[in-house]
Amino acid sequence: MSRFGSLADAPVRLRIVGARVVDPANGTDGVGDLAVSDGIFVDPLELPADAPRVDASGLLAIPALCDLHAHLREPGGEDAETIESGTRAAAHGGYATVCAMPNTEPPLDEPERVRALLERAKGAACRVRVVAAATRGRAGTELPDLGALADLGVTAVSDDGSAVADAKVARALMLYLAPLGLRLVEHAEDPSLAAGTLMRSGAVATRLGLPGWPSSAELSVVERDIALAAETGASVHFTHLSTAGALDAVRRARERGLPITCDVTPHHLSMTDAWVAGDRLFAWDEPVGVAADAFAAPLDPALAYDGACRVNPPLPSREDALALLAGLEDGTLDAIATDHAPHPAQRKAVEFASAAPGMIGLETALAVGLAAVASGRVSLARLVQAMATRPADLVGERRSLAPGAIADLALVDPRATWRVEPATLASRSANTPLLGRELTGVVRLTLAGGRITYLDDAIALG
Amino acid sequence: MIEPQPASSGATAAASRTLPSSPVAIGWRTRHLLDVDALDRYEIERCLDLAVEMRSLLQRRERLDILSEEIVGLAFAEASTRTRVSFEIAAATLGARVVELPMATSSVGKGESLADTLRTLERTGVSTIVLRHGASGAPYHATRSCGMRIVNAGDGLHGHPTQALLDALTLRDALGGLEGTSVAIVGDIGHSRVARSNLLLLTAMGARVRLSGPPAWTRGFERWPGVSVHHRLEDALDGADAVMALRVQLERNAAAGVPSLAEYTARWGLDDARLRSARAGAPLLHPGPTNEGVEITAQLAGSERSVIGRQVSNGVAIRMAVLALLAP
Secondary structure: OOEEOOOOOOOOOEEEEEEEEEEHHHOEEEEEEEEEEOOEEEOHHHOOOOOOEEEOOOOEEEEOEEEEEEOOOOOOOOOOOOHHHHHHHHHHOOEEEEEEOOOOOOOOOOHHHHHHHHHHHHHOOOEEEEEEEOOHHHOOOOOOOHHHHHHOOOOEEEOOOOOOOOHHHHHHHHHHHHHHOOEEEEOOOOHHHHOOOOEEOOHHHHHHOOOEEOOHHHHHHHHHHHHHHHHHOOOEEEOOOOOHHHHHHHHHHHHOOOOEEEEEOHHHHHOOHHHHHOOOOOOOOOOOHHHOOOOOOOOOOOOOOOHHHOOOOOOOOHHHHHHHHHHHHHOOOOEEOOOEOOOOHHHOOOOHHHOOOOEOOOOOHHHHHHHHHHOOOOOHHHHHHHHHHHHHHHOOOOOOOOOOOEOOEEEEEEEEEEEOOHHHOOOOOOOOOOOOOEEEEEEEEEEEOOEEEEEOOOOOOO | OOOOOOOOOHHHHHHHHHOOOOOOOOOOOOOOEOOHHHOOHHHHHHHHHHHHHHHHHHHOOOOOOOOOOOEEEEEEOOOOOHHHHHHHHHHHHOOOEEEEEOOOOOHHHHOOOHHHHHHHHHHOOOOEEEEEEOOOOHHHHHHHHOOOEEEEEEEOOOEOHHHHHHHHHHHHHHHOOOOOOEEEEEOOOOOOHHHHHHHHHHHHOOOEEEEEOOHHHHOOOOOOOOEEEEOOHHHHHOOOOEEEEOOOOOOOOHHHOOOOHHHHHHHHOEOHHHHOOOOOOOOEEOOOOOOEOOOEOHHHHOOOOEOHHHHHHHHHHHHHHHHHHHOO
8 A cells, every 4th residue: 555645735736638437416427538637637728747747547537536425533543543544444445524423431422522533533544523521421411512513613413323212312312403494314224123032033033043134223213213303304314225115115205305315335235134144246146055044054154144145234235235235226215324333353243242332434335336336236426426425415515526626635546456464454453254355446536626646656646 | 895904103113002993083074073964974974883883892991092292171151961971081092181261150151252252262272172062153263262172062042062973873873873863852943953964964964854843942943955844743652763842941931932831742742652652662862961840741851762861971072072182
């Protein structure tokens, strides 16, 4: 790897020649040149002839990605990730923006803590936006000083890790949020239905003897919040949606004109509950082994019950994963958000029930997305829209590759391969079931605000 | 057919002399016994055949020394009497040194992980771990944590392969074979590692399995090939060749799926009258310990149908066969 820069660096002048430029904001997809100067895209003709140039033939030029959901673990979880390592992971993955979730130690529920985090993130390798806690201490009972948090520019509030479980608290929260224009990012999961569960309910859970998480745990909170949003006028964003039923509920709510948005993780689009039993086929692959015959296929001792596959919400059934892919393509899902959840190795190399839930995603999301595109289930334009354009809209940024727009760009080799290993990851953690796997799609260059935040060795600035 | 391989060590040669017809020199393909899914039908039959020989050896009060190089560690992180004792006797009868590892009170309780504990034990020279653990999949994790041979003696709700093998031996003794038979399993299937391993083994051997119990305890098993789920106990028992009752956990609360023990007993409790709809003389199994008066009447547990005592004695023979087949 290569070098990292930061938003504190000087903006570069750069000419990018011959890339396939995919820019959903302007509805364009074709080979062309881009030029960057003073932090914005400019007309290539306006750039001096001696400006550094990148031969980008065979590469994809897309707006830099925007992650609505990442756990940077600072403060309190620095053994797993820091702002520095997490934002470098983001830059390495093609991101110019990440939204840091508030379930830190202590949680981001007080304006002073949010201010301190934003201060520390100033020299980071990407923009860091803050999602503040929706309740004090994330305890689900009292509201934090939401007005003060809004004044600091937090992008949303969330008790992610759990739902705002008490309906009356959720209603009071939404009433207060509506006029502030702040969105509630809901981790839709009924805690009593989810208590004690370890994986998705279904044939694989039955086989493995792991208590199953029912789809109703997600749907019941989604339906409740849609009703509350309709009453209060608040905007609700469901994060890491993982069931076909909840997706349908969102689809219907949007048809009614309600301000409901949602995202899905790369792992819920691509991995299935069979991964817990040791399967490693993507959801769009033809199922064999445990994925085809959960009850009789022998388990692979090297992979079965791998703590890396424990995540919340749990990995979906193949049917749900295919429904999510369809929801991504038809636009019901606004965004792909990583739910990047780093954990130190010792919190994963334990019995499945003791493994910390969550997996990293910032550096693998784009490659997994490109694999979904290669499967034919998702178009490239939709992928870029869901990973860059639309999530940026939701946090008040604009991703466009047209002259005048802020120069947030990712340059990607869509055919190059790389192996997911601790040494190839900028994250401090490597907890992903993709570890050891070869993925296709390598980020060569990331620009945030016209600054080089990541530059691969393969790129020569001529 | 597969020929017994020439004995490669003195210990194996001694065993071959003691058991001239034994295929003991042909081990399983698997190095660990994590669940019965790793065994094909032939390997299962071989284990049952070898257990029959071990049984007569036990009756003659003889010993073998095929495991004399081995140190078998009994790592029971959950309470167990019959499984632990039968493994201990089995290993000792085969000549192994047996060490009990007090998991519940040892460093495991002080925050040392299972993986750390296993790596420490490995350095002391223990070669085989017999693991009982409360977490489903713990033995799979154990194989990734150390180089010792792992024998699953029950993991969470997932599996209990030696129990399924001893049940199969008991059933084969009583029925002559398993192919084409129907076996009813009654009770809390969902929380039972015994049931899961039995489902794998019985269906692999060509038996059909009928399940009955409260809906929350049988849910999810409907799609298991070769398995049918019956809400009414009578439907599961009707003409069954054998009946297995599972232990009801007395401490379960309402959310666990049954309104009361009395309601359970009234609908799914096994007694002499209900057993009459099974095939005449159909054997009754129970993995023990029984809650008499809850899932089974005391009278039935002590009746001629009951093979519960034979399950226990077969347990030692099966565990001898398993340890012999896994031996290097």
